[in-house]
Amino acid sequence: MVTGVGVVAPGGVGREAFWKLLSDGRTATRRISLFDPTGFRSRMAAEADFDPVAAGLTPRQIRRMDRAAQFAVVSAREAVEDSGYDFAAADPARTGVSIGSAVGCTMGLEEEYVLLSDAGKHWLVDHTYGVPHLYGYMVPSTLAVEVAWEVGAEGPVALISTGCTSGLDSIGHGVQLIEEGSSDVVLAGATDAPLSPITSACFDAIKATSPNNDDPEHASRPFDAERDGFVLGEGAAVLVLEEKAAAEARGARIYGEIVGYAGRSNAFHMTGLKANGREMAEAIRVCLNRARLDPTAVDYINAHGSGTKQNDRHETAAFKRSLGEHAYRVPVSSIKSMVGHSLGAIGSIEVAACALALDRQVVPPTANLHNADPECDLDYVPRTAREHAMDVVLSVGSGFGGFQSATVLARAGAVAYEGAAV
């Protein structure tokens, strides 16, 4: 059961600011301000207007933590507060943490590299300038450590790093910890703060990001015929996951129930996708099977919808392959049109969007969609949010390495099961 939601996303910090952006169909993509993007092929990003002081972090935490860690801790705090779960009274051994991230503490790692190498001049970097927390930047596990410290978790703690599906896989892992009885409550989510020169340069090099620098606000155009790549983003989302009976017993507010999760891999190419969507379709099929749901039960699909030529076709094919005719009837949308693609974080941010969509019975739109690609012929909810009765929503992700993940959320009590789900 999802009983708490915390979000740091472009366009505003906090769950409600995030939902307002989505339901208004506004975009948070703009020219990069976090560094000077002159000389880069893609000079845009969806940036979070995040002030760590205003967000309540202490000077010590701000000094020690990479931006990705700050996002994670602030999201976790919001989720904890939202859940009403009394972590202080809980047995720390029964609290778990599962955080996803694709690129870890890249920003801090790069900033310190510039200093220690004198802007790239020295291969033998000067160790005497190494800050005490440099190792914490080198290992992404720090992101999970910081969240564990925040809530005093002493159960299983893990950082899951499966590229752009990290945020779905970390929540899937959290659900596993509860199902197997290792934890009563898990803080599960993901964070990434990849808006730094090295990350921009590496996506430039493979022409994955949009070069439409003259019109940043409209550059992320999933499913549109004119789409030309994704727009980088940043942010975090953390959920409080609880075992069903316990959540109900304490009278928790329940956003939804995670009733299915599955991952598959295409074993095809690190970045390329076959047009037929075969392995994503398989992940969706297995996921629905685990949820014991017929494809026709799906009321909304939160797409990966990155806005690259190949992804949007691959994914459209995957939906048709897994849902059959129902794919044409179910609304599909990509919030990356508004908040960009925050790599590993986005999977959790999208699950958070699904939880809020279920809660509010509103489908967020695909912004900037004017002329759909003829090969993308589903209902992508163009530009305007839509009120829609939903019991079951599907969220999918696709990433480097060929990884394909799917998860299904159901409105509390909407699906009648025997046995326990989370």
Next chain:
Amino acid sequence: MSPTATSTAPVSATGVTNPTRAPVITGLGVLAPTGIGTEEHWRSVLAGRSAIDRITLFDPAPYPVRLAGQVPGFVAKGRVPSRLIQQTDRWTHLGLAAAEAAIADAGVIPAELPEYEMAVVTSSSSGGTEFGQHEMENLYQHAPDWVGAYQSIAWFYAATTGQISIRHGMRGPCGVLCCEQAGGLDAIGQARRLIRTGAKLVMTGGTDASLCPYGLTAQLTTGQLSTVQDPARAYLPFDADASGYLPGEGGALLVVEDAEAAEARGAGQLYGRVLGYAAAFDPPPGSDRGPVLARTVRTALADARLDAAEVDVVFADALGVPEADRAEAEALAEVFGPRGVPVTAPKTLTGRLYGGGAALDVATALLALRDQVVPHTAGPAAPAPGYEIDLVLGEPRQAGLRTALVVARGHGGFNAALVLGHPHGQPEN
């Protein structure tokens, strides 16, 4: 209209079936400072032959730590397809070579197995560290367009898992656990979960190769590395002269299979069974709550349905930092009684391999179970006063081994414990 479940069977969102038999380990691929290949590694371990030497991968002269365990004479050419050599970091070269070796050892032909029932889950500590330093150098010495196309797929932590999945056509669920030096055990724990959710074969374990100037510099900031310059005296866990640890590179990959599936395909040797696993996390610094290692071990034993007295050997984490050694010795004495079980740490021969270390310890423990011998801990003279552990020193000790416990801890507070069983030594669990 509310949807109805298509079945009323007990539900698991992640596809857990009722745990039946313990998964079996059928293949090992070792790429370690102690040897390329399982048997070479094992001979070095039993002979107490240390691979700790001056770093040659770069000039270590400016750094206070100049010793490490490097994989001797590792050349990717011939072990890794040429295309992948330039597209991936050394950490992935080692991983691909280890995976290849593990598959050969298991006698598996992946193309003959169902594609979606083969999974890959590895541990990574710091990703493609050296590759990343090179590309940052390109960026800052020159311009953004000097950064190569492969940075995007070589640096990130999932590179090794992804490349193994692609190379061997393994289309099941893939995973990457980053729990610093505990991650190797967590990856194997996750492999067991995947088997419980329908995977039949999981390629798991981990490698690491962070011996580059920026990687070493980052490691130095923890203050846990030993600056002693004598290779025989630098990494002495549990010794009164413990002064920290030395880094190393390499690791191991393992083929873990569903027991029935392994039987069905007529798997040859079984190295052992994964009987139990647990992970937990230490309280924040400054907390008055104690470390969780003893509880982690007990939870893993309970998971394995074993009493402490049924554990025949412990492969310790053995950080070599006095406070951590003391905490580990206390936890082991608490669970097993003072000097209640043989404890060893052959990792003094290799240094600590980060994402690959615990996986190599598991491989070594499986070889100990196979040959019924506890390898010794080379280096330390004796446990420091007050450490109530039976540290196996001087030479290997013959012993009847049915079970082995492997312990690993990671920077920040990660704790993990894995219980291995002899393939034929215990009733089915």
